[in-house]
Amino acid sequence: MQGFNDQVIEAAHRRTVPGSRFAARAANLLARSTVRETAATTIVVLLLIAAMEVASWYVPDYIMPSPEAVSAAIWRLANTDYIHVFATLGRLAAALSFSLVAGVLLGLLMALSPLLRPFIRSLVVIDTGIPALSWILLAVFWFKNPETRIFFILIMILMPFYALSIYDGFRALPKDLVDMIESFRPSQLQTLRYLIVPHLVPYVILTTKSVIGYATRMVIFAELVASALGVGSRMGLAQSTFHIDEVLAWTFFLVVLNIVLQLLVTAIEKAVLGWRQETAVR
Amino acid sequence: MNMRPTDLGSVVGAPVISLRGVRKDFSGHRVVDDLSFDVARGEIVTLLGRTGAGKTTVLNIIMGTTGIDAGAVRVAGADPFKEFKSLKGRLSVAFQNDRLLPWRTTVENAELGLLILGEDRKRARAKAIEWLANVNLAGAEDKYPHQLSGGMRQRVSLARALAVDPELILLDESFSQLDHVTSRTLRRDFCKVAREFGKTCLIVTHRIDDALEMADRVIVLGPGARIMLEMPLAEARIDQQTRDQCRAQIETALGGKDEADES
Numbered sequence: 001m002q003g004f005n006d007q008v009i010e011a012a013h014r015r016t017v018p019g020s021r022f023a024a025r026a027a028n029l030l031a032r033s034t035v036r037e038t039a040a041t042t043i044v045v046l047l048l049i050a051a052m053e054v055a056s057w058y059v060p061d062y063i064m065p066s067p068e069a070v071s072a073a074i075w076r077l078a079n080t081d082y083i084h085v086f087a088t089l090g091r092l093a094a095a096l097s098f099s100l101v102a103g104v105l106l107g108l109l110m111a112l113s114p115l116l117r118p119f120i121r122s123l124v125v126i127d128t129g130i131p132a133l134s135w136i137l138l139a140v141f142w143f144k145n146p147e148t149r150i151f152f153i154l155i156m157i158l159m160p161f162y163a164l165s166i167y168d169g170f171r172a173l174p175k176d177l178v179d180m181i182e183s184f185r186p187s188q189l190q191t192l193r194y195l196i197v198p199h200l201v202p203y204v205i206l207t208t209k210s211v212i213g214y215a216t217r218m219v220i221f222a223e224l225v226a227s228a229l230g231v232g233s234r235m236g237l238a239q240s241t242f243h244i245d246e247v248l249a250w251t252f253f254l255v256v257l258n259i260v261l262q263l264l265v266t267a268i269e270k271a272v273l274g275w276r277q278e279t280a281v282r
Numbered sequence: 283m284n285m286r287p288t289d290l291g292s293v294v295g296a297p298v299i300s301l302r303g304v305r306k307d308f309s310g311h312r313v314v315d316d317l318s319f320d321v322a323r324g325e326i327v328t329l330l331g332r333t334g335a336g337k338t339t340v341l342n343i344i345m346g347t348t349g350i351d352a353g354a355v356r357v358a359g360a361d362p363f364k365e366f367k368s369l370k371g372r373l374s375v376a377f378q379n380d381r382l383l384p385w386r387t388t389v390e391n392a393e394l395g396l397l398i399l400g401e402d403r404k405r406a407r408a409k410a411i412e413w414l415a416n417v418n419l420a421g422a423e424d425k426y427p428h429q430l431s432g433g434m435r436q437r438v439s440l441a442r443a444l445a446v447d448p449e450l451i452l453l454d455e456s457f458s459q460l461d462h463v464t465s466r467t468l469r470r471d472f473c474k475v476a477r478e479f480g481k482t483c484l485i486v487t488h489r490i491d492d493a494l495e496m497a498d499r500v501i502v503l504g505p506g507a508r509i510m511l512e513m514p515l516a517e518a519r520i521d522q523q524t525r526d527q528c529r530a531q532i533e534t535a536l537g538g539k540d541e542a543d544e545s
Contacts, residue, residue: 180381183345184398184446185370194394198385275385277428 065245073249081234085253088231091147092219095154096208102155103162104204108196110163111170120163128160132218136225146227153222154215161211162204169203170196202273209265213258220254296359297322298450298482299344304353306339313339315506316353323449326476326483328493328500328515332536336507337486341454344484345375358449371399374443378455380435382427388438389414389423395446413441416475433464440472444481451476453485457492469495490532494518494525502535511535 049067056066065073110120135156139149173196181195223232231250238246297320306314313336321327331337342348343355346362346369355361360368374395382391393410397403414423417437427435436456443451453472457465473496476483485496493500494515502511511531518525 176377176379176381177383179347180375180377181394181398182347183373183375184395185367186398190398194398195383198383201385273385275387275426277384277426 062242062244065248069245070248070252073243073245074252077234077246077249077253084230084234087229088219088223091150091154091223091230092215095151095158095219096212096215098151099155099158100162100204100208103159103207104166104200106159106163107166107170110167121167124160124163127156128164130156132157132221136222139222140226146229149226150219150222150230153226154218157218158211158215161207165203165207166200169200173199202276205265205269205272209262209269212261212265216254216258216261297356298325298358299484300354300356301340301343302354304340304343304355305351306336306343306348307351308339312506314343314350315508317507317509318353319501319509319512321450321482321484323482324480326473326481326485326496326498328485328487328497329503330487330490330493330500330532330536331503331507333488335503335505337488337503338454340503340507341452341484341486345373345452371446372448373450373452374446374448375452375454376436376439376443376456378459380427380432380439382435382438382442384427387424387426388419388430391427391438392441392445395442399446409445410441413445414438416444417441417471433460433468436460436464436468437471440468444475444479447479449482451481451483453483453487455487456485458487458489466491466495472496490529490536493532494528500528500532502532504535504537 052064052067052070055064056069061069106120106124110117110124132153135153139153143149143152177195177199178191181191186194219230220232220235223230224236225232227233231254235247235250238244238250299319299321301320302318304314304317305312317340319327329337329340339348343350344357344362346357346366349363355363358369358372362369362373383394386394389407389410392414393401393406396406396409401409411420411423414420414437417440419434419437419441422430422434427438430438436459440456456472457468460468469492475481483496485492487493497515499512499514499516501509504510513528513531515528518528
């Protein structure tokens with residue numbers, strides 16, 4: 001028995017050595033490409049700043065302010081308008097969380113109830129076909145409270161993504177694993193807990209990763225039309241008062257926010273999906 | 283080892299598995315035709331047959347995932363299909379492929395059945411660790427399935443099946459995807475553990491060697507899951523001459539030599 005154990009370990013070792021070399025090579029390639037990407041991004045940012053500077057020499061301030069003026073606007077807004085940033089982030093977090101929970105429940109309902117499936121699926125598909133602008137305009141007519149308007153707009157836009165992703169994830173559940181867990185005669189709750197929910201977690205994270213940038217753009221757009229509080233409304237105000245430096249300052253903030261949110265989701269992905277095998281294609 | 287008392291090797295009392303005149307059709311095609319056999323407590327029986335003989339259907343019927351069209355099935359005193367939940371904790375299955383949950387570590391996979399049975403988390407963990415040691419996997423508890431070799435993953439699958447201390451263990455071609463050396467060692471290890479704890483086992487396989495090395499008795503199935511041959515194999519496990527005779531008889535019943543067998 002022990003001899004066999006050694007054999008297995010040796011065989012596993014034989015298999016992992018070339019794999020490790022390959023993984024090391026892949027990691028090396030990845031590190032080099034990361035350095036290249038960072039350098040390329042830095043060059044692009046510097047070129048954009050230079051282009052802004054040059055453009056600002058030839059056109060009025062309300063068309064293109066200098067990078068210095070935009071930096072000053074960023075500093076000014078960071079000191080005076082942070083409440084608007086918090087409002088936007090709060091709305092984004094609330095809508096994203098609610099859409100996630102409601103979308104997952106809808107997706108599960110679609111997957112688990114053949115009776116309700118066609119009805120929910122039709123609703124979700126119709127919802128995905130309605131333009132975001134329609135929801136924004138309708139929300140302005142339907143709701144008085146700006147918070148309700150923005151919350152409604154965001155969940156109507158985001159929820160279908162989660163519902164469809166969860167439904168597809170459920171359909172991709174390997175039958176082998178279902179048969180395995182059913183051989184232990186679990187309750188439905190146990191099947192949900194030990195099999196279905198862990199299987200669906202990657203789908204939830206990947207959907208969040210895909211929609212978070214879109215959600216940020218939508219919350220800004222909704223605030224522009226439906227509220228006097230938040231980054232979107234401040235951008236609207238800056239535009240109407242010809243403060244293009246502030247519009248660019250907010251744009252800069254939104255780009256950074258998107259990068260931070262993507263990094264945050266990636267960190268959560270790494271922490272929650274650490275069990276996944278890293279694969280690299282030569 | 284903390285196990286339920288079992289009647290080691292005894293063949294008295296009600297059989298753990300009993301099939302009487304079982305018939306099953308799929309889309310007008312008769313897959314199982316008037317099948318009857320018993321498996322006694324503590325017995326290791328192999329259900330051997332070519333691909334398409336209906337072995338897996340018979341296994342599914344015993345597992346309770348497939349109903350029957352005629353006849354009667356009793357597993358541990360219950361109808362496995364109609365009283366599906368009543369067999370909770372009394373039957374477990376080791377499948378052809380390991381079917382480990384990729385997001386759970388080795389020990390978390392091994393304790394899965396125990397947690398489903400409502401075992402306390404700490405006790406489940408302790409039992410799982412003990413069973414992993416029994417199948418020679420001590421030290422691999424925190425590894426994820428993708429970090430293990432095929433043979434090691436199959437051992438985890440066996441540990442998961444054994445850890446729930448079932449009356450009956452069903453093995454569905456559990457060793458057929460492994461190389462011959464690994465397969466032979468696993469078969470030997472499994473039989474040692476199964477006999478030590480007096481487990482009743484039904485092994486479904488298409489490989490004659492699985493039957494000759496593991497079983498107390500072989501049931502050879504032909505088309506429509508009809509029994510072509512049924513014979514004891516206890517002596518064949520220790521005597522080479524008897525073993526060769528049994529092999530020849532099984533091959534004849536199967537209609538020829540099985541190329542999948544290694545010797």
